[in-house]
Amino acid sequence: MQTRVSYLLLSVAMFIGPPMATLVASEVHIEYQSTNETFPNPERGFYVQKTARSHGRPLSSQSLQGLRGQSISLILRMYYLKSFRDRPLSNAQLELMRRDFATLRRHGCKCILRFAYSSRLGEPDAPLDRVIQHIGQLEPIIRENADVILVLQTGFIGPWGEMHSSTNGLDSPASIRKIVARLLSALPPDRSLQVRTPMQKRICIESDQPLTVADVGSGSMKARIGHYNDCFLANETDVGTYESGRVKQQKQYLALDSRFVPMGGETCRTSNLITPDYARREFSRMHWSFLHLNYHPQVIATWRKQGFLQEVGSKLGYRLELVSFTCGTSAAHRGKFSFSLMLKNTGWAAPINDRDVFLVAKRDDLRQEYRAKLDVNPRTWLPNQTVDLSGFLGVPKDMPFGEYRLYLSLPDPAPQLAGRKEYSIRLANNGLWDDQEGTNVLHHKISVNGWSPDSNPETTAFFLRHP
Secondary structure (H helix, E strand, O other), X not given: OOEEEEEEEEEEEEOOOOOXXXXXXXXXXXXXXXXXXXXXXXXXXXXXXXXXXXXXXOOOHHHHHHHHHOOOOEEEEEEEOHHHOOOOOOHHHHHHHHHHHHHHHHOOOEEEEEEEOEOOOOOOOOOHHHHHHHHHHHHHHHHHOHHHEEEEEOOOOOEOOOOOOOOOOOOOHHHHHHHHHHHHHHOOOOOOEEEOOHHHHHHHHOOOOOOOHHHOOOOOXXXXXXXXXXXXXXXXXXXXXXXXXXXXXXXXXHHHHOOOOOEEEOOOOOOOOOOHHHHHHHHHHOOOOEEEOOOOHHHHHHHHHHOHHHHHHHHOOOOEEEXXXXXXXXXXXXXXXXXXXXXXXXXXXOOOOOOOOEEEEEOOOOOOEEEEEOOOOHHHOOOOOEEEEEEEEEOOOOOOOEEEXXXXXXXXXXXXXXXXXXXXXOOOEOOOEEOOOOEEEEEEEEEEEEEOOOOOOOOOEEOEEEO
């Protein structure tokens, strides 16, 4: 770990009163070094597809362990429901999904989720009323396991669930609106859906206006519909992803909209557009968070040979680097101390889902820790921007005197995952990641001693005992 540390003595103040009343007001400024290391982080990066046919095989623990060993924590779980075009989903099919979600959770992975009835052009999908019935059966399972679902792709419609060429008219505007609305109601309000083309989102929300930062977290349909592109860089229109004659306008829309909703998918064939310079520009412009590692094989092999694939793997989604930390060195009970954290996102996208951000204080000789939850939303930490987290942290009266190491923790907010290191964000810095605890070490201590005369200090957040 290479850091630059400077100490700024600002003032010394003395107060008389039990049990001790010495407050030293000083600051430390630390600068951190970034790293080019490749490592897994949740809800971003390369994914591989794992397909299950009707009553198919469950996910393999060995397979997921192997993926984690390759720094991959994301899969596309594709369920083909061909046996159920004319009947309800069986208990065996529903149980297969429950087992899969449990396996994902056990091995620290998440999935992009999709359902389809057809795996080739011309093969039938299902009538609309059957689709709606199936979504109703799936809803309890989706809600119970939303913690390990990164995003739900609309699916169901046409071959491969790519929302075209339906044999039952599911790709009509009226059917798309009905299916999308039903899927959104089946998802918890903090999870998003993806549609296959920008035009399909327009059909659903009846607007050409892209999202703004004010829409993030609103729970509106507009704020919960993202995009998947399964023919990225195939030709000018990405094989119908963009409408001929409106490519420029729809790309401009998607470049803005994808700042705050999920964007990802796969390549489907080689073309003259897969050069690293052009691909890099499009990945960045459209804020890609995830990409199929195994498809299209020729595109992936070309990028690997060119040395570009490693860059893609590190840039997909967010890549958060800690730039600097300025912080007080001491505080008193019922007092406060200042802090300023500077972060930079060098990835291609902001985090997709909600994420907690804590400053954590731990004493070496105590098992107890104290957490201050910052009122920030990492979903707004856009690429190529520096984030300034500054304010004052309050110290409660029950926090034992002594020296506390400080950490920055970005855990998953889901209760079952909050304590799992596999689901916490690792910063792209040398020497900060604590692999035992799944948190980022700030390499600074704060001394808690004395009593403050201010019984109700104005603060950004208060340290609270955890758990």
